[in-house]
Amino acid sequence: xxxxxxxxxxxxxxxxxxxxxxxxxxxxxxxxxxxxxxxxxxxxxxxxxxxxxxxxxxxxxxxxxxxxxxxxxxxxxxxxxxxxxxxxxxxxxxxxxxxxxxxxxxxxxxxxxxxxxx
Numbered sequence: 001x002x003x004x005x006x007x008x009x010x011x012x013x014x015x016x017x018x019x020x021x022x023x024x025x026x027x028x029x030x031x032x033x034x035x036x037x038x039x040x041x042x043x044x045x046x047x048x049x050x051x052x053x054x055x056x057x058x059x060x061x062x063x064x065x066x067x068x069x070x071x072x073x074x075x076x077x078x079x080x081x082x083x084x085x086x087x088x089x090x091x092x093x094x095x096x097x098x099x100x101x102x103x104x105x106x107x108x109x110x111x112x113x114x115x116x117x118x
Contacts, residue, residue, distance in 0.1 A: 001028040002037070003021065005020055020039060023078045027081065027085065033056070033057065035055070039077075048069065050065045052078075063077050
């Protein structure tokens with residue numbers, strides 16, 4: 001999985017890159033069809049905002065984490081992304097299951113016709 005890491009008013013050092021790689025290694029192993037992550041780390045008004053965007057199975061998924069310290073903000077965004085990806089994976093699995101068919105709509109129609117609804 002390719003991680004595109006950029007900073008807005010933040011220097012992206014090797015330590016930050018290493019931390020991001022460690023945080024998203026688990027996500028990469030759980031979701032092998034993920035091709036890339038776009039991560040933007042921004043500092044606005046003394047608070048770090050981490051925004052993550054990706055495409056997963058035809059859907060655009062985004063997560064955002066904020067904190068006064070950069071590393072907890074990255075962790076928060078990673079947790080939210082993991083939850084969103086699990087939710088999407090569950091939706092895809094649910095679509096594979098057979099839905100029950102309505103067995104007797106004609107019978108219900110006949111019963112209504114037999115009733116005297118006047």
